[in-house]
Each structure stands twice: as C-alpha cells, then as structure tokens.
Amino acid sequence: MSAIPATEDEKRGSGAAARGRGPAPGGSRPARTARTAGPVGPPRGAWTVLVLAVVVGAGAGVGSIVFRWCIRTFTLLLSGHSDYAASPGAANPHVPWLGPYFVLLAPVVGGLLHGPLVNRFAKEARGHGVPEVMLAVAQRGGRISPKVAVVKTLASALTIGSGGSVGREGPIVQIGSALGSTLGRLTGAAEGRMRLLVACGAAGGIAATFNAPLAGVFFGMELILGTFSAEAFGATVLASVTASVIGRAAFGDNAFLNLPGFHVGHLSQYGLFALLGVVAAVVGVGFARFLYVIEDFCDRLWRGPEWLRPAIGGPALGLVLLALPQMYGVGYPVLQRATEGGYAAGFLLLLLAGKMLATSLTIGIGGSGGVFAPSLFIGAMLGSAYGIGVHHLLPGSAGAVGAYALVGMGAVFAGAARAPITAVVILFELTGEYSIILPLMLAVVMATAVSRLLSRDTVYTLKLRRRGIDLEGPVPGAPLGAQRVGTVMEPLPAPLPAATPPADAAGVLSRSDHGALPVVDGAGAYVGVVTARAVAEALAEQPDAAPETVGRLAEPPAAVTADQPLTQALHALLAAVGGGVPVLDAEQGRPVGWLSHQGALRAVHTTA
Structure with missing residues (x-):
C-alpha cells in the first residue's frame, strides 16, 4: 500500500514521526498523549x-x-x-x-x-x-x-x-x-x-x-x-x-434506486446467501474475463484509425440494442424493475448475458464509461433469478426475491472488483436498512474469497496487467524496485533474547544503528521485532503494569523475504517504525538479513 509522506510543516511539528503511514504492522502500542502545554490540533x-x-x-x-x-x-x-x-x-x-x-x-x-x-x-x-x-x-x-x-x-x-x-x-x-x-x-x-x-x-x-x-x-x-x-x-x-x-x-436527497424492504425471515437463508456469494464470484470474475476477451477480439478485427473505430463498431452494438433495448445506456430502470420482481427467471438470465455482451462491446469498440454500474446490474439479474429459483425450491423459508437481488448486486461487484468494504457500504446506503448487513457481508466475503482463488486480478487491474503493468511490481524504468531484497540487505543485527528485561534492551537499542532489533526465543526461533519506541513506552509505565521481557513487546512486521522484489518489500519498510525490517528465509521463516532505508538507497547508487 502506498504511504503518504508528511509535509515539511508536519516534520517540524510536535516531533512525532507522522509520515502518514498509520500504525506499524509490527510493533508498538499507540503513543500516549503528550503531557505538555501548548496548542492542540493538526499541524x-x-x-x-x-x-x-x-x-x-x-x-x-x-x-x-x-x-x-x-x-x-x-x-x-x-x-x-x-x-x-x-x-x-x-x-x-x-x-x-x-x-x-x-x-x-x-x-x-x-x-x-x-x-x-x-x-x-x-x-x-x-x-x-x-x-x-x-x-x-x-x-x-x-x-x-x-x-x-x-x-x-x-x-x-x-x-x-x-x-x-x-x-x-x-x-x-x-x-x-x-x-x-x-x-x-x-x-x-x-x-x-x-x-x-x-x-x-x-x-x-x-x-x-x-x-x-x-x-x-x-x-x-x-x-x-x-x-x-x-x-x-x-x-x-x-x-x-x-x-x-x-x-x-x-x-434531491434520494438514492438512484428505490429498493424494496429487506429482512431475513429464516436462519436457513444465510446458507442461501453464502451460496449466492460463491455463484456471484464466478459471475464477477467471468464478467471481467469476458470484457477483455471481447476487447481482444475487437483489437484483432480492427486495423483502421482509432478515431473511426467507435463509429465502425457502432452497428454491432446497435444489433444488441435492437434485440435487447433494455441494454441502452446505464439501465437503472431495468435494474429497478428486477429488484421488484418484475421479470421471469429466464428473461433475467438473458438480461444478465446481454449486459455482459453490451458492456464488453461498448468498451471493445472504443467507448468510454464505467463497469461499476454494469456489475451492479449483472448482480441484480443474477440475484433475482437465484431468488426465484430458491423460492420455488424452498417456498417456506427462501424469503423475498428482492433480497437476493440486493445481495447479488454487492456480491458480483465484490467478485469483479474485489472491494468488499465498498460493496457492503454502498448497498447499505442504498437501502438504509441495517438488516441487510449480515447477509450482505456474508455473501460479499464469500465472493471476495472465491474471486481470489479464481483470479489474481480484478476487473480493474487486469486491464493494466494486459499492458504489462503490475501495480505491486517495479515501475518500468525506475532506478529502485526491480532489485531482489537479497541483493541489497545488510547483515542481520545481533538479536535480543526474548527473556531480556526492557531496561537491558534499552541499553542495547541505544547503542544500535537501528531503531528496532529482532527477537528470538530460548530455542533461537524468530519471535518478531522490538522497537525502541515500544521499550521506551514500557519503561514509562508503572512497574507492576510494564511487561517484564522484550518478548512481550515483540511483534512481527509484514514478512519480507530475500527472494522478493524490492518494490514489494518497500511497503513493509515504509510502514515500519524502526530503522528497518528483518529479511526472512523464504523456506524456514528465520531472519537472514536486515533491510533498511539506507540499504535500499544504496541499491540506486550501485546500479547508477
């Protein structure tokens, strides 16, 4: 994840190292409020x-x-x-x-x-x-x-x-x-x-x-x-x-959809919602793949100037609109009617397939527009059809069809975009009903998890990867990032035994060039990292409340291995509170080196 560096004003402020990194994955407890006089508030x-x-x-x-x-x-x-x-x-x-x-x-x-x-x-x-x-x-x-x-x-x-x-x-x-x-x-x-x-x-x-x-x-x-x-x-x-x-x-203060009321009338419905999440993941991933299959097909067919491509491809989209005029534009009225149970199951599946084709053709021939709303549309059609099916199979416990349409919307988007928090929150805001949260979260989490198993990419990142761009990989041509961690890491600092008292650890850390040191247990197994900040906080507590050993203060930061590209390890390094993070052996998980900011920068000097 990207870190947000502080401005010079923040660096000169109260002295807290606020670099927009958030809490370190590994270590210390939140800092206490300073007991000093002066103005309080953001810099x-x-x-x-x-x-x-x-x-x-x-x-x-x-x-x-x-x-x-x-x-x-x-x-x-x-x-x-x-x-x-x-x-x-x-x-x-x-x-x-x-x-x-x-x-x-x-x-x-x-x-x-x-x-x-x-x-x-x-x-x-x-x-x-x-x-x-x-x-x-x-x-x-x-x-x-x-x-x-x-x-x-x-x-x-x-x-x-x-x-x-x-x-x-x-x-x-x-x-x-x-x-x-x-x-x-x-x-x-x-x-x-x-x-x-x-x-x-x-x-x-x-x-x-x-x-x-x-x-x-x-x-x-x-x-x-x-x-x-x-x-x-x-x-x-x-x-x-x-x-x-x-x-x-x-x-006006109105949602773009007027969605039906939602409630879970039977506990067995949660199992049905979980299954819907699995199906939605398959559909969401399938939509992402189909989108780029059609785009590739259009790329192979078209050999003329790009400015003319949308017009020449227009009749193909027009034929889809002639067969299914409900596909014209964003399609919110159709989505609205589907959530109200206004279509038969067979026609809902036809609309689902038609939306996939129409959206893919629109993008493939050179059109401009989003895939968020189409994924909600596809989810509503899938959820409504699914709801009709389970209602026929389990009429006494299936519940309202509209409920499955709502959950399907969030689950398909989560399966396609892998943004579970956004999926849950937007459907909650659209309905305004708290009762949707539990089944929606269940379906969205299932969709996200299955989507990860089925595909490395989302509907958004797949477009970039097809162009040779990996958002988590090194930037092409950048002087820093493509190196392997093993080539830039430093020797591992002498680790602290987990049984070391904080007072003794303070002396070692004060003499160290690093703001953190690895900690090992009595058998020599890696426990985590203890930071100077964590030790200082422990020493400032009441004696009967302070941890007795640094083993109680040590927490493992995000794992960095020697065979990782440096660009991936930089995320963990930037989030670390101390002066670096341990580099672990990929097979045994034991520390074999130390990655610091200075070591990463030396890689630039070496390759220059």
Missing part, C-alpha cells in the same frame, strides 16, 4: 490538505452535475427519451419513421463524435477510467492531465447517450481525480498529498453520483489510494460530504 500542513479536500469535493460535485446533464442532453438528442431503458423498444420521436431501428444508427453517430475527441485530446479517456486513476496514484505520483476531466465528460456522456451500455461512475471518478490532481499541481502539493487529492476527487465523484457519501470514502481509500489512515479518512470524508451536499442540492 498547518494537515489543515491545508483538509481545505483542499473540500475544494476537490466541491469540484467533483459540480462535475457530477455537469456530467449528468450532458448524459441527459445527449440521450434526449439521440434517443428522444430522457432514459430509453425506461421505454425499451419505443421509437425515437425525432425520427419516428425509423421505429425501433434508430438504435442501429445512434451508436454510429455517437462514435463519430467521441472517437476523434478522445483520440486527439486524451487517449486515456477511452475505456472505464478507474484503472488509469489507480495507475496514476500507484506509479505516477498522482499526476493526471487536466484535459481528461473535459474529454472524459463529453466522451462518456456521448457514449451513454448514444446507447453505450456502461456506467457513469467510472467517468466521474476519472473526472474528479483529474480535478484533484490539477489542484494539487496548482498549489505545489507534495507527491503524497497529490495522491490523496486524487483519491478525494474519486470519493467525491462516487458520493455525488450515487448519493452515497460513505461508499465514496471507502471507494477512494480501498480502490484508489490503497491505504487506510486517519489523514486519508478525514480528507476523503470532507470531499465526499461536500460533493454529496452539492449533488443533493441539484438532484
């Missing part, structure tokens, strides 16, 4: 970030209003309806003589407009957007071109308005993130702050789009930032709340 740098977070949230909220207005306008112009999925199969009043066949031409017209726009001004605006934001945060210091916000708004609105079966959350995430990155550059924010502002933009976009401020917060931290800390939480909350307030002022 000046933290206040600056909070103010910027509010500005980014406001920008994301306004961007959401503009984006939704563009979608509605282009949908009216190209289909004659504010949301064609609510009137599937109807004629376009602008060209009534075409009847329902206008859907064959709408994607072509939209492609002729957004294809050249994307190709000329911002190629990264093509596709579903979230992977590009994740890449910018992980490997590019949070830098996103400001052109992306404008191009993504127009391109995605044209794609959705002309029938593209994609979501609006991916575009608004990219739009909000571009605004956050631009503000960071204008204010001269450090790289860590830039990443945080990008996450704030993403959080604000999700919050305003779904009227779900909590989901926006966890989306920003879980998927975009990849870390949880007090500073990140505070900033994303401010951005999310600000965007939600602006969104509610424009659209």
Whole structure:
C-alpha cells in the first residue's frame, strides 16, 4: 500500500514521526498523549490538505452535475427519451419513421463524435477510467492531465447517450481525480498529498453520483489510494460530504434506486446467501474475463484509425440494442424493475448475458464509461433469478426475491472488483436498512474469497496487467524496485533474547544503528521485532503494569523475504517504525538479513 509522506510543516511539528503511514504492522502500542502545554490540533500542513479536500469535493460535485446533464442532453438528442431503458423498444420521436431501428444508427453517430475527441485530446479517456486513476496514484505520483476531466465528460456522456451500455461512475471518478490532481499541481502539493487529492476527487465523484457519501470514502481509500489512515479518512470524508451536499442540492436527497424492504425471515437463508456469494464470484470474475476477451477480439478485427473505430463498431452494438433495448445506456430502470420482481427467471438470465455482451462491446469498440454500474446490474439479474429459483425450491423459508437481488448486486461487484468494504457500504446506503448487513457481508466475503482463488486480478487491474503493468511490481524504468531484497540487505543485527528485561534492551537499542532489533526465543526461533519506541513506552509505565521481557513487546512486521522484489518489500519498510525490517528465509521463516532505508538507497547508487 502506498504511504503518504508528511509535509515539511508536519516534520517540524510536535516531533512525532507522522509520515502518514498509520500504525506499524509490527510493533508498538499507540503513543500516549503528550503531557505538555501548548496548542492542540493538526499541524498547518494537515489543515491545508483538509481545505483542499473540500475544494476537490466541491469540484467533483459540480462535475457530477455537469456530467449528468450532458448524459441527459445527449440521450434526449439521440434517443428522444430522457432514459430509453425506461421505454425499451419505443421509437425515437425525432425520427419516428425509423421505429425501433434508430438504435442501429445512434451508436454510429455517437462514435463519430467521441472517437476523434478522445483520440486527439486524451487517449486515456477511452475505456472505464478507474484503472488509469489507480495507475496514476500507484506509479505516477498522482499526476493526471487536466484535459481528461473535459474529454472524459463529453466522451462518456456521448457514449451513454448514444446507447453505450456502461456506467457513469467510472467517468466521474476519472473526472474528479483529474480535478484533484490539477489542484494539487496548482498549489505545489507534495507527491503524497497529490495522491490523496486524487483519491478525494474519486470519493467525491462516487458520493455525488450515487448519493452515497460513505461508499465514496471507502471507494477512494480501498480502490484508489490503497491505504487506510486517519489523514486519508478525514480528507476523503470532507470531499465526499461536500460533493454529496452539492449533488443533493441539484438532484434531491434520494438514492438512484428505490429498493424494496429487506429482512431475513429464516436462519436457513444465510446458507442461501453464502451460496449466492460463491455463484456471484464466478459471475464477477467471468464478467471481467469476458470484457477483455471481447476487447481482444475487437483489437484483432480492427486495423483502421482509432478515431473511426467507435463509429465502425457502432452497428454491432446497435444489433444488441435492437434485440435487447433494455441494454441502452446505464439501465437503472431495468435494474429497478428486477429488484421488484418484475421479470421471469429466464428473461433475467438473458438480461444478465446481454449486459455482459453490451458492456464488453461498448468498451471493445472504443467507448468510454464505467463497469461499476454494469456489475451492479449483472448482480441484480443474477440475484433475482437465484431468488426465484430458491423460492420455488424452498417456498417456506427462501424469503423475498428482492433480497437476493440486493445481495447479488454487492456480491458480483465484490467478485469483479474485489472491494468488499465498498460493496457492503454502498448497498447499505442504498437501502438504509441495517438488516441487510449480515447477509450482505456474508455473501460479499464469500465472493471476495472465491474471486481470489479464481483470479489474481480484478476487473480493474487486469486491464493494466494486459499492458504489462503490475501495480505491486517495479515501475518500468525506475532506478529502485526491480532489485531482489537479497541483493541489497545488510547483515542481520545481533538479536535480543526474548527473556531480556526492557531496561537491558534499552541499553542495547541505544547503542544500535537501528531503531528496532529482532527477537528470538530460548530455542533461537524468530519471535518478531522490538522497537525502541515500544521499550521506551514500557519503561514509562508503572512497574507492576510494564511487561517484564522484550518478548512481550515483540511483534512481527509484514514478512519480507530475500527472494522478493524490492518494490514489494518497500511497503513493509515504509510502514515500519524502526530503522528497518528483518529479511526472512523464504523456506524456514528465520531472519537472514536486515533491510533498511539506507540499504535500499544504496541499491540506486550501485546500479547508477
């Protein structure tokens, strides 16, 4: 996970080593509140970030209003309806003589407009957007071109308005993130702050789009930032709340879906929900794979200029829309009806397959839009069909069909994106019912676990890996990261016996070049690491409350092995409180060396 470095103001502040890392995985207990006089509160740098977070949230909220207005306008112009999925199969009043066949031409017209726009001004605006934001945060210091916000708004609105079966959350995430990155550059924010502002933009976009401020917060931290800390939480909350307030002022305080009431009437339903989570994982992973199979197929077929690709591929999407007009646009009216039990099981499965095909074709031919809403759509169809099935098999204990639709939405998204916290929170916010939490958490956890077994990647990271980019691996061309830990580690410091009293350990640590030392038990087995901070805290406690040995203070940090790439070990190193972490033998798990910040930097000097 990425660490957020502190500003110079924070470094000069109270003396606490607040580098935005959060608590160390290995060691000490939380620091006590200092008993000193003086002002209490965040340092000046933290206040600056909070103010910027509010500005980014406001920008994301306004961007959401503009984006939704563009979608509605282009949908009216190209289909004659504010949301064609609510009137599937109807004629376009602008060209009534075409009847329902206008859907064959709408994607072509939209492609002729957004294809050249994307190709000329911002190629990264093509596709579903979230992977590009994740890449910018992980490997590019949070830098996103400001052109992306404008191009993504127009391109995605044209794609959705002309029938593209994609979501609006991916575009608004990219739009909000571009605004956050631009503000960071204008204010001269450090790289860590830039990443945080990008996450704030993403959080604000999700919050305003779904009227779900909590989901926006966890989306920003879980998927975009990849870390949880007090500073990140505070900033994303401010951005999310600000965007939600602006969104509610424009659209009202209503969820984008009016979902049915939810309750668990029989304990046996929990087993059914767990099984639904397993099935949803298979469907979610299958959706991610199918998406890129279709994209590969379109890549092999097309040999012309990229700007023309969406228009030439438009008729293929039009044929799908002609057969299943419910696939036009985002499809919230269809999703709404499915949760209310308005479709038969067979038609629900047809809609599920149709959404997979329509979304994949939209992305494959060069369209711009998100996959979050399609995954919710697919989950609702799966859950509703599953609910109808179990209701016929177990009519006395299965419960309402709508309950399975709600849980299916969260479980399929969790299986595809592997973001369980976001999945649980957004469905909770959409329903407003606490009773959904237990079955939803059960299904989402099952979906996430099975998804990990089935696939290394998510629907977002798979796009990057296909381009040779590993978010957890070394950045191509970077001077630091590709080396193996074994080539840069230092000799292992003499370990402390677990039976050493804290007072004796203090003397050893005071003479050591490291702020931490490994600890071994009486048999020589590795126990963990004890930090100078943990020993100092123990010595400051009442004698009868303090631990008697350092073995009670030692905790193992995140495991670092000699055969790991340095880029993976840096996450554990940055999170460590002391001056380094032990390097373990991959087979036996015993310490064989020591990795420090200085040792990692020496690798750059050696390879230079």
